[in-house]
Amino acid sequence: MIYTDDEIEFLITDIIEQVDNRKKEYDIHNYILDELSMTVSIYKLSSVNHYRMYLKVFPYGSDDEYCDETILFNESKDTIKEIVNFLLKFRDNYKYSKILDTVIKNNEFVKKEKKCMLMNKICKNEEVEMCCVCMEPNLLKTPCKHNLCRVCYNKTEDTYDEEVDDEVKKCPICREHI
Secondary structure, three states, X not given: OOOOHHHHHHHHHHHHHHHHHOOOEXXXXXXXXXXXXXXXXXXXXXXXXXXXXXXXXXXXXXXOOOOOOOEEEEEEEOOHHHHHHHHHHHHHHEEEEOOOOEEEEHHHHHHHHHHHHHHHHHHHXXXXXXXXXXXXXXXXXXXXXXXXXXXXXXXXXXXXXXXXXXXXXXXXXXXXXX
């Protein structure tokens, strides 16, 4: 997604107002960006006119945001504009891989995915299959052995099941509990 200069300026102005009016702290929780969940905290440092940003990034829908795939940044910047530019640059440089089920840098992305697919084929004698919903390659399977990536799993709505008297997710293919 490409932002216009006006949209970027609007975002910068909004964040500045929020930081100044909220005890010098501003949080953006679970911001979804290209299948990544991001939590951004921005603090205005009182001793100098600087801002500190904490950025936590993890695969969209991961059960635990402190999982091994979490990427953390703790940066100090002079202006909110620098923080926004950093976030835009971050978005261009990192991506979530459905095959690896992790966050990786774009320049390593293709190489790591190809290696993973090749190792899966050699070690498990299996081809990488497509997610039954989005039709993108992934290695995750449901208990009923259907391929379903983490992103599509999290988009699957819970339905009430009388047998268990609770809300459950069901496989999009065979409707078994997942």
